[in-house]
Amino acid sequence: MKNSIISFASAALLCLGGCHEPDELTPSDTGLGLNSISAQFSTGEYKNDPLAKFTATPTEGEERIVIDIPYYYPENSTNTTSITEMRVTANLDDNCFITPRLGTLDLTQENWFTLTRADGSKRDFCVTGNIKKSDKCEIISFATDEPSIQGVIDNDRNTISLISADDLSAVTAQATLSPHATISPDPAEVHDYEGEGMKFTVTAHDGVTKRIYTVSKEIPPKIKYGWRAGSETEIWQNVSLDKLGIVNGSDKNYSLAASGSKLVLSTGADKYLFNRATGDYLGTLDMKGTAAPGGMTSDDAGNILYANLADPNATFRIYTAASTDDTPTELLSYTNATGASMGKHISVQGDVKGDAIVTAVIYTWNGAVCKFLRWTISGGVAAKPQMISVTGATAGWNGNGHADVEAYSANPDDPYFLTYYSANSLYRIDATGAVTNTIATSQWGANSNYNCVDVCAFNNARYAAIYTGAHFTYGEFKTYMFDVTTPEQLTGACDTSPARVFTSNEYKPAGAVVNATGDVLMTASADGYKLNLYYTDANTNALVAWEFDCIDK
Template identity: 30%
Template sequence: MKKIINSAITLAGIFLLGACAKIDSEFTVKSSSKTLTALQINFADGTGGFTPTTPEPYGSDITVEIPWYYPEGSLNETSLDSLFISGSIPNSSYMSPAFGLTNLSSPKSYTLTAQDGSKNEFKITAVRKRSSKAEITSFKLKEADISGVVVNNKVIIPYTDVDISHQTAVVELSYYAKISPDPSTVHDYSQPVQYTVTADDGTNVVYTVQLGTPVKLEKGFGSVKKLWSKSSGDLGFEDYRQISIAVSGDYFVLPNSNEWVDGSSIKYYSRKTGAAAGNLNVSGVERIYSIANDKNGKIVGINSIYAGNNVCLYEWDNVNSAPKLLARTSDWSSVGGAFYGRKLSIYGDLSGDAVIMATTDGSNVAGANNILKWTVKNGTIVSQDPEVIKYPKGYDYVAKAVPTGPNATDDFYFCSNSPSFISYLSGTSKTVQYSFSSNFIANARGNTPALTYFEFNKAKFAAVIDASAYSSALHIFDVTDPSKISTSSSSGNYASFHVFDGSSDYVACPSANWNVTGDIAVGPVSADGFKMTVYFLVTNGGVVAYELNCIDVNAF
């Protein structure tokens, strides 16, 4: 852990100690630590968020690719003469020259010097790169009104009785790509048709459009694709304010969580592109702290203690609706007067049956150590006052309780950021049944600010953030069998448990996230049942959208 403040009392104590006795030789050894991590490059306005082409630990030559156009989809050409470099180095070391606003039109050399005087040399090169994406993102036969399913370099047209021998097609491509032959001309799709998609950098991919029936994997997903990544500058973040995320319809939703300021501010963005789309109606809603969504995209927000209105839950049917008061506690007893609402989660349908969970601060920081649970039956909240569950182990500020079913007796997960631990608890006895291994991620950053539970293609998953103040990564674990959640990274069965590793695709924080917070939300499963999207939020860092796909690419 890197310290940022040295108190005057501590310094005075050191001076006093020095006057009375010799310092133990163990503490006179100077650090040789000179590791560079969490490197990120942004444009001068804070947008961007580009990381090296090679993962940590970095070698002496570091290359960062800067897109030819930015933001993606625009024709705004980029420049390398005004880029902002940030990264993490040990407190006992220093970088020369210092990172910051830099002209990277040519490579620039840096020296990282450890406390003991040893050095590490780095050469950072920025390269403008045209897009290599040559993807068909959607395909539809126009006259027959039949959508194809894109699987790798195939487009599968479901078998049909409709005559498709004379059809034009409506095709969406990755930005800047071109397609040949022209799909708007008539083709006979009763036979395979080939298209060549050419990326902006000249990369060619040949796609075959053919009749068939996509087949799902027996369970779970087979591939993960990054749809887009938006930095904190792209999304207009303010430091420490974006700590939770929800999904509603075609949008993801981010509150500006500032418990010190009156009122509330909640923005929503396009799920498809990450572009800002509007602001939630927050009339009469005071100091929303965190949010979550139910299975149909209804949004729930919880207030903070400074709202002074007891614990309140507010509900929005969608991003265009007005808020409604869902619950207001009769007093402060459920939170013991302590801070609450940093995390919120929902399982189920608020118009039917659902469970809502929130947490207070933990006993390690003089909090109540409580989990708050509201149950919704047949569209009606059972009680304005939540069931209060005292968690059996102390924790600090950031913790999240996550239900796995819509009933009061369904089991739930509990995730603590510091100390870091994840447990699976019985919904009836409220006791811990299983716990994640302390080594559930190899070379972990060390904090677990969020866990989100979801189900997809007959399997159950826990998406977990592995975080430090400087960078965070998303990991997904198959928890279909809860007894296997204690699997260690050294186990021979680890690959079947750890089904997605995003450590090499980390999100860096140009402004250190000392609270080490973040969140995860999931979108609905696509109508054909083949895809779903996971949204990964890093406070001070940005948001990444990942698409999970359960199509068996070897079977049609």
């Protein structure tokens, strides 16, 4: 009986509630309603490219919304843009709408629309475009010809330091500028960089924006340790490698090397050249008849190492070349007696023309022991390799080469760093192969493919970097850098470890994943002022460059 009374009372209350006239709901904060307007190319090579998205933010009271479109796209190309067919979209507050609907517009014209906001108020506005010449006017790189000195650029102070004891009173130089900028006077002419040095004026493509640099012989101060917080800069990125004909496939194996002013991207048998400072594509690398479809890397002196692929009982070879112009010569060979395949990942510390450590991972499947070969090079001569079996880390699914190991230094008694799929962690191991410290996978790392690691010494510190490659369309796609100088802080997870000093931006796969292969590479400049980090991912079509410095400001 009690339940019936409660049910009857509840029903009565519901009836009373249903007869009550509802209050009119009014938004507490109307806002502008229209937050931004964006335009993308609706035709051509860069149709709907997420990076070719140009956005304008409206302000209250202004009817005309002008979207700036670069004069050239990409900006470092000579492809002039057309804005007669642009796909236009808007970011609106809730319960706001635009009439007529946005779509493909001719942005050379004034296109009028009405915005209706959540409170019912209306606002007429116009969308149009402006083809804008670049206002960028930086010197990206500056180097003298003879003697060859790479300038240290400080864009905060507009100075370039030439660190040298040579006479620089009459030398020529080469400068790389922001796209379509000009420089005066011409650094290719003879100039005096002694004393107060030379002043150069860089004028942007717009012909108006200018920057004056002073180039002189001096030694800028350094901070005491590592790279300077705040100096980290993504200097360029290319996330459309497929537009250069660099396309992922099941037989591809991506790796990186840096030599002189060039960055090399290998996809296996094919190798591609880029300008390290600007990311400009320079064409393919002529291997001069050397077949090396395996991994590739470069040493501290800029020597490039190329490997072949070797199944059991086949001959594994590593070749080397001092530059991208030189013919590769054999550095070492080994009859593969490991019982497994090898060659997709190789690493080096030191200078292979002097003293170095070279490592190559052995492909092992789930549940097996992680193994790698280590060659000690003294005076340019490689000793017989040693097999290192890792204890404390069981192999994951790295039978396809999804693993990498890198030495801490050129001393074989120093530790090594290992990462592999699918543990997706960073392991510090001693010279015998025993794991001493572990940084576990990040919060979203389980869905990624940690298959590459690099170690670099810079300004009294040592850094290890790993790239969390795309194994699925979801997960994370970024580079982590850790200070590994002090092993006690190599704890926690990749995204929370006290050793973590840097996390890169993410570039996600635009379509289905094909083959999880990528690489990460760090290089320190010869003068010790700049640290560069490069990474690539076949599934995200990405090749990205970051720069750090240790200039005391």
